[in-house]
Every structure is written in C-alpha cells, then in structure tokens.
Amino acid sequence: MDVEERMELATRNAVEVVTEDELREILETKERPVAYVGFEPSGKIHLGHKLVIDKMVDLQKAGFKVKILLADLHGYLNEKGSLEEVRETAEYNKRCFVAMGLDPKDTEFVLGSEFQLEPDYALDVYKMARHTTMKRARRSMDMIARREENPPVSQVVYPLMQALDIVHLGVDLAVGGLEQRKIHMLARDVLPKLGYEPPTCLHTPIIHGLDGDEKMSSSKGNFIAVDDDPDTIREKIMKAYCPMKETEGNPILELYRYFIFREYDEVTIERPEKYGGDVTYGSYEELERDYAAGEIHPLDLKENAARYMAEILAPVRRRLGVEA
RNA sequence: CCGGCCGCAGCUCAGUCUGGUAGAGCGCGGGACUGUAGAUCCCGUGGUCCCGGGUUCAAAUCCCGGCGGCCGGACCA
Numbered sequence: 001m002d003v004e005e006r007m008e009l010a011t012r013n014a015v016e017v018v019t020e021d022e023l024r025e026i027l028e029t030k031e032r033p034v035a036y037v038g039f040e041p042s043g044k045i046h047l048g049h050k051l052v053i054d055k056m057v058d059l060q061k062a063g064f065k066v067k068i069l070l071a072d073l074h075g076y077l078n079e080k081g082s083l084e085e086v087r088e089t090a091e092y093n094k095r096c097f098v099a100m101g102l103d104p105k106d107t108e109f110v111l112g113s114e115f116q117l118e119p120d121y122a123l124d125v126y127k128m129a130r131h132t133t134m135k136r137a138r139r140s141m142d143m144i145a146r147r148e149e150n151p152p153v154s155q156v157v158y159p160l161m162q163a164l165d166i167v168h169l170g171v172d173l174a175v176g177g178l179e180q181r182k183i184h185m186l187a188r189d190v191l192p193k194l195g196y197e198p199p200t201c202l203h204t205p206i207i208h209g210l211d212g213d214e215k216m217s218s219s220k221g222n223f224i225a226v227d228d229d230p231d232t233i234r235e236k237i238m239k240a241y242c243p244m245k246e247t248e249g250n251p252i253l254e255l256y257r258y259f260i261f262r263e264y265d266e267v268t269i270e271r272p273e274k275y276g277g278d279v280t281y282g283s284y285e286e287l288e289r290d291y292a293a294g295e296i297h298p299l300d301l302k303e304n305a306a307r308y309m310a311e312i313l314a315p316v317r318r319r320l321g322v323e324a
Numbered sequence: 325c326c327g328g329c330c331g332c333a334g335c336u337c338a339g340u341c342u343g344g345u346a347g348a349g350c351g352c353g354g355g356a357c358u359g360u361a362g363a364u365c366c367c368g369u370g371g372u373c374c375c376g377g378g379u380u381c382a383a384a385u386c387c388c389g390g391c392g393g394c395c396g397g398a399c400c401a
Contacts, residue, residue, distance in 0.1 A: 150393065212362075242361050252360090275359080299360040 003027050006062040013258055014055065015178050015203045018188070022200040026172050027063070033172040035059040035202075038069030038112070038165060040080060041089035045096040046223035048177065048216040051204050051258055053100045055175060056107075066107045067169055068097060073112045074161065077154035079146050087111070096226060099319035110169065116161060121168055124194060128160035131193045132186065140186045143179035143206075143215070163187035166199045178203045179215070207258065208251040212241030216251075227317050230310035237306045242298045247288050252298070252305050257284045260308045267308070271300040 001009075006027050007020075017023050026033045037052055056066050070090035076083050090111060098104045115121060137156035145155050162183050166174050174184055181203055188198035206215050209222030216223045224236055242252045260267055261284045268280045269287075275297060281287040290296050 210361090238360070240361060244360085272359095297359065302360055 009058050009062045015205050018201045026200060030172060033064050034067060034170055035064040035173040035175055036067040036069060036169055036171040037175040038071045039093060040071050040075040040078060041086050041093050042218050043089060044218045044225045045093060046216060046218065046225050048207055050100060050226055051207060052177060053097055053102060055204050057101050060106060068107060068109050069112055069165060070094060070109060071112045073116050074158055077158045095320060099316045100226060115168055121164060124164050125160050127194050128163060128190060131190050132160060136186060140182040142182060159183045159186055163191055167191060167196045171199065174199045174201045176203060178206045207254050208249055210236055210240035210251050212249060212251060226313055227320055233310050234306040237302050242302060244298050245292055245294050247292050252301050253288060253291065255305045255309060256287055259312055263312050269296060269300055269304045
C-alpha cells in the first residue's frame with residue numbers, strides 16, 4: 001500500500017486532520033506509528049463509538065499500531081461513577097471494542113490509572129495547569145462535561161490529563177470525535193511549552209441522535225447500541241427523526257453514509273412495486289441525491305436501514321455472546 | 325467560621341407566609357392525522373416534597389438538628 005492509499009484509508013469519513021501534512025509525514029517516515037483514542041467508560045457502547053472504532057480499524061490497516069485508552073480516571077473526574085464502577089464498565093467496553101472488529105492481538109488496551117498516577121505524569125499535570133487558563137480549560141470541556149452548572153475542579157484537570165496522555169502513551173496520531181477538538185487544540189498549544197511536540201490530530205464526525213439532536217449520546221437515550229437486537233434496532237429507527245427530502249442533520253441518512261456504505265459496495269433499497277420497486281446504489285452520494293429529490297421515501301429509507309444495520313451489528317452481538 | 329437564599333415528577337419550577345386529598349410547563353408513553361419521524365390535536369404516565377427528630381387530630385408547609393448547592397461577609401497568619 002503506498003502512502004496515498006494509506007492517507008485515503010486514514011482520512012475517509014473523517015471531518016479533519018490537523019494537519020494533513022503532518023499525517024503524511026508520519027506515514028512517510030515512521031516505521032510503526034502509533035494512533036490512539038481514549039474513551040470514558042460508558043454503560044452503552046453505541047454508533048457514536050463505532051464511528052471512532054471503525055476509524056481505528058482503518059488506521060490499523062493503514063499500518064498504525066493502535067492504542068485504546070480505557071480512561072477510568074477521566075470517567076471518575078467526569079462523575080461517571082466511583083473508580084470501582086468505572087473500571088468495571090471499562091472491562092465491558094473493552095469486550096465491546098474487540099467484538100467490533102479490533103484485533104486484540106494487534107491492539108493495546110491501556111487503563112488510564114496504570115500510568116496517570118506516576119510522579120512524572122503528575123508533575124506534568126501541574127505544569128499544564130500552570131500554562132493553561134481556567135477559561136481555556138473549561139471551554140475545552142464544552143461538549144464533554146457531564147455537568148455545566150457547578151462544575152467541580154476535576155473538570156478542568158480532565159483536559160490537562162487528556163493532553164498529557166498523548167505524550168505519555170507515545171502517540172503519533174490522536175484520534176477522537178469532533179467534540180474532542182478543543183482539547184486537542186489545547187494540547188497543540190500547551191504541550192510545546194513543556195518541551196513536547198504538538199500532536200497530530202484526526203477527528204471523526206459527531207453523528208446526530210435518532211431524535212435529531214446534535215449528538216448521539218448514552219445520556220439522552222437517542223442511540224443505537226452496538227449490542228441492540230434487530231427488533232430494538234428496527235423500533236428505534238422507525239421512531240427516528242427523518243424529514244422527507246431533508247439531507248442536513250438527518251440521522252437515518254447518516255447511517256447509510258457512515259456505516260452501511262462502509263460495509264457494502266452496493267446498497268439496495270427494497271420497496272413495494274407500487275412505490276417504484278427496488279433501487280440499487282453504488283455510492284452514498286447517489287442515494288442522497290435521490291432522497292433530496294424525493295425519489296426515496298423516508299419509510300423505505302428506514303425499513304432498509306433497519307435491515308442493513310441489524311446485519312452489520314449481528315457479528316458484534318455474536319462475538320459478545322448475546323442471544324441473537 | 326458567620327449570614328442570606330435555595331433543595332418538590334426525568335428537567336425547569338409554583339405551592340411554604342396563613343398546616344387540611346401534591347400541581348404546571350416541558351419531557352416521556354399511547355392514539356388520531358400523515359405510506360416514516362416531526363409538527364398539531366386528543367388521552368395517559370408521572371413523586372423518598374434532601375435526611376433525621378419535634379409540635380399537631382393533621383406537616384412539602386411550623387420548630388430543632390444535619391447534609392448538599394449558590395451568593396455574600398469575616399479571617400488573611
């Protein structure tokens with residue numbers, strides 16, 4: 001695979017790379033570059049997580065060594081539960097990630113508290129604190145903080161640690177959803193002041209909640225979990241926000257764009273003869289164009305999305321050992 | 325440490341003064357209308373009234389003591 005092919009694989013379905021030149025240089029010069037993403041342990045692993053995990057699978061194929069941070073301390077700092085509870089959830093998450101297609105032999109899972117309590121790391125946290133304003137730290141948590149009113153101090157420690165994770169894990173490429181952008185930019189600005197290289201960052205899109213909300217999230221219950229059974233998937237999709245001809249912020253179209261066309265080269269919208277019969281598409285753009293033109297009805301879009309998503313997630317359920 | 329205000333449905337809050345069957349909006353669920361959802365209109369769901377004691381026939385309400393939050397003051401060695 002040449003560098004351009006690896007670039008293509010690394011950046012597909014991504015919103016941005018900061019910067020593309022840096023990424024290309026990594027691919028050209030590093031023998032075995034390291035890509036990392038961190039997750040706060042979550043009781044439900046959903047499609048928002050899958051988007052990022054899929055990206056890590058891409059990066060693995062593009063030659064990266066992949067590290068997944070199970071950020072137990074971050075979860076604790078962000079009030080996701082006691083340390084014990086958060087660690088238990090982290091174990092479940094690890095099993096989900098493996099079931100989602102990350103090769104466990106080729107992926108390094110790291111529990112945050114394994115290295116974040118070391119003296120060298122702790123001193124770096126204080127140095128970061130010394131070079132970061134309160135406003136900047138709080139702003140970086142805009143899309144991440146569990147609580148906006150009465151935030152505990154832990155919420156400004158959080159982004160400092162996340163920046164340091166990048167250097168202490170020896171990472172070449174930091175990956176995350178677009179909501180991580182402000183923390184990553186903070187890392188690029190401040191890490192050099194501690195004598196570290198500014199990290200290269202890659203951001204995946206934030207997918208809309210099924211209710212049309214800006215973000216799919218466990219707390220809002222507007223998600224499809226990777227271990228949802230086919231009936232649940234169908235039920236959720238049927239109830240989802242999906243205005244006719246509307247392509248902006250349409251969560252069902254996003255399923256096609258980011259998940260269905262990722263798995264299938266050709267996608268068939270099956271529908272009754274009276275509504276025009278089956279149609280097959282070779283790319284998301286063609287489907288989107290027809291939907292915008294009103295050629296595809298939302299109900300047909302949903303019925304078929306449900307069928308495809310159940311198919312895509314079936315292996316995850318099987319590997320997790322859940323009844324089908 | 326002192327003072328003021330606050331704590332009630334998943335959320336925002338009313339009700340406390342003057343004790344008497346716990347409310348509204350939003351959300352959520354279901355129906356109607358749509359070949360989807362949403363919008364709209366109906367119907368429904370909603371509770372440790374922060375905790376513990378006390379007074380009373382009766383306490384979300386009054387009294388005492390805690391806990392938690394916000395704001396202010398004091399201390400500034």
